[in-house]
Amino acid sequence: MGKMSRVLRCNNCGEILQSDNINLPGYIPTLILKDTNRILYCENCYQKRKVNRGELSSSIDDNSFKILSDAKNNNSLIVLIVDIFAFNGVIKKTIIDLIKDVPLIIVANKKDLLPLKSSDEQIIKFIKSRFKEYEIDPLDVLIISTNKGYNFETIKEKIKIHAKNKNVYIIGGKGSGKTAIINRLLKTYKNTTNRPIQTIKYKDIDAKVLTMPIDDNTNAYELDGFSLDDSIYGALERNIINKYVLLKKCVKVRKFHLKENDTLLLGGIAMIGLKQGKNSEIKAYFNEKIEIKKMPLSKEKIFFKTNLINKNLLPVSDLLQDFSNFDLFQYEMENDNLDHEIAIKGLGFIIFKGLGQTIYIMVPKGVAIKEGIPRLC
Numbered sequence: 001m002g003k004m005s006r007v008l009r010c011n012n013c014g015e016i017l018q019s020d021n022i023n024l025p026g027y028i029p030t031l032i033l034k035d036t037n038r039i040l041y042c043e044n045c046y047q048k049r050k051v052n053r054g055e056l057s058s059s060i061d062d063n064s065f066k067i068l069s070d071a072k073n074n075n076s077l078i079v080l081i082v083d084i085f086a087f088n089g090v091i092k093k094t095i096i097d098l099i100k101d102v103p104l105i106i107v108a109n110k111k112d113l114l115p116l117k118s119s120d121e122q123i124i125k126f127i128k129s130r131f132k133e134y135e136i137d138p139l140d141v142l143i144i145s146t147n148k149g150y151n152f153e154t155i156k157e158k159i160k161i162h163a164k165n166k167n168v169y170i171i172g173g174k175g176s177g178k179t180a181i182i183n184r185l186l187k188t189y190k191n192t193t194n195r196p197i198q199t200i201k202y203k204d205i206d207a208k209v210l211t212m213p214i215d216d217n218t219n220a221y222e223l224d225g226f227s228l229d230d231s232i233y234g235a236l237e238r239n240i241i242n243k244y245v246l247l248k249k250c251v252k253v254r255k256f257h258l259k260e261n262d263t264l265l266l267g268g269i270a271m272i273g274l275k276q277g278k279n280s281e282i283k284a285y286f287n288e289k290i291e292i293k294k295m296p297l298s299k300e301k302i303f304f305k306t307n308l309i310n311k312n313l314l315p316v317s318d319l320l321q322d323f324s325n326f327d328l329f330q331y332e333m334e335n336d337n338l339d340h341e342i343a344i345k346g347l348g349f350i351i352f353k354g355l356g357q358t359i360y361i362m363v364p365k366g367v368a369i370k371e372g373i374p375r376l377c
C-alpha cells in the first residue's frame with residue numbers, strides 16, 4: 001500500500017501547516033501536528049478563535065447502535081449492504097466495533113454500475129482486503145445487482161446457510177440499496193409463521209424497524225441506513241449530488257496522461273495531481289457529468305477561483321468557495337508497477353500503476369479517501 005500523509009492545512013484559514021518556524025504562517029507545535037485524530041488549526045487561528053481541538057467525530061445513529069449492540073450480544077447474522085461504486089473501504093470506528101467478531105455477510109450491490117467486464121473475483125478481493133485492514137473477516141462476500149437481478153438468488157441461499165436459528169440484521173449506508181433488496185426478496189418470500197411482516201418497536205429501544213419473520217423463533221430486521229457524513233454526499237448540495245454525482249448507469253472510464261506537476265480538476269469539487277514522478281496514465285471512474293480538466297499545478301489555484309464565477313468546469317458548489325474548505329492528502333506510491341486505486345468516498349475512484357510517484361488529492365473537508373488494491377483489473 002502507498003504511504004499516505006495529509007498535507008495539513010489549518011482547518012480555519014487554510015494555510016499549509018508547519019512546525020519549523022513560529023514566526024511564519026501556518027505554525028503549529030510538532031506534537032499536535034503529529035496527532036492524526038485531531039482537526040488541526042494553526043497557532044494563530046487557535047489563539048484567535050480558541051477553536052475546539054476535539055477528535056474527529058464518527059457517529060452512527062443512536063438507535064441503530066443500540067440495536068446492533070443487541071444483535072452482537074445475541075450472536076446474530078449481520079448482512080452488510082455496500083454500494084460497490086460509492087464504497088471506498090473507509091468504515092467508521094463505531095460501525096467496525098459492531099460488525100467485528102460477528103457472523104457477517106457482505107453484499108456488494110449495484111454491480112451494474114461498474115464496467116461490464118469487471119470481474120467478481122477482483123471485487124471480492126478488493127472488498128476483503130479493505131475489511132481485512134479492520135481485522136474483519138466476513139463469512140461471505142456476494143456481488144449482486146438488485147436492478148438487474150444479477151446473482152440475486154445467492155443472497156437467500158447464503159442467509160439460509162449462515163442464519164441457522166439466528167436473527168438477521170440488514171444494515172448499510174443510506175442509499176446502498178437495502179429497501180430495494182428487501183422489496184425484491186419479498187417477492188418470493190413465504191411467511192411460514194403467524195406473525196405478519198410489520199414495522200414495530202424494537203424490544204425496549206425507541207426505534208421502529210421493519211421486521212420479517214424467518215421462522216417461529218427468528219426475524220430479519222432492516223435498520224435505518226448509516227449516515228454518510230464522511231462521503232461526498234455529506235459535503236455537497238443535494239441537487240449537485242443528484243445531478244452530477246449519483247450514477248444512473250454504468251460508469252465510463254476516462255483516461256488521462258499526467259506528467260510531473262499536472263493536475264486534474266474535477267469541476268470545483270476535487271483535484272488529483274501528479275506532484276512528482278514518472279509520467280502516469282490515470283484511469284478515472286466518475287460520473288460523466290463531472291467535467292475533468294488537466295492543467296499545470298501552478299495554474300490550478302487561479303483557475304479554481306475564476307471557475308467559481310465563470311463556471312466553466314462543472315459542478316461548482318456554494319459550499320466550496322475557498323481552499324480552506326478542502327483537505328489535501330499526499331500519497332507516496334510504491335514502485336511496484338502494479339495497479340493501485342485511490343477512491344473518494346461516494347464520488348468515484350482512479351486506477352493507475354504504482355511508479356513511485358507522489359500523488360496529491362484534494363477533497364472537500366471530511367470526505368474520506370483510501371488507497372489500496374483496485375476493485376477493477
Ligand SMILES: Nc1nc2c(ncn2[C@@H]2O[C@H](COP(=O)(O)OP(=O)(O)OP(=O)(O)O)[C@@H](O)[C@H]2O)c(=O)[nH]1
Nearest residue numbers: 109110145146147173174175176177178179180225
Ligand atoms: N444501479 C443500481 N441502483 C440501485 C441498485 N439497487 C438499488 N439502487 C438504487 O439506489 C438507490 C437507493 O436504494 P434504496 O433501496 O432506497 O437504498 P436504502 O439502502 O434503502 O437507503 P436508505 O433507506 O436511505 O437507507 C435507489 O435509487 C435505488 O433505485 C442496483 O442494483 N443498481
Ligand SMILES: [Mg+2]
Nearest residue numbers: 178179180225
Ligand atoms: Mg431504505
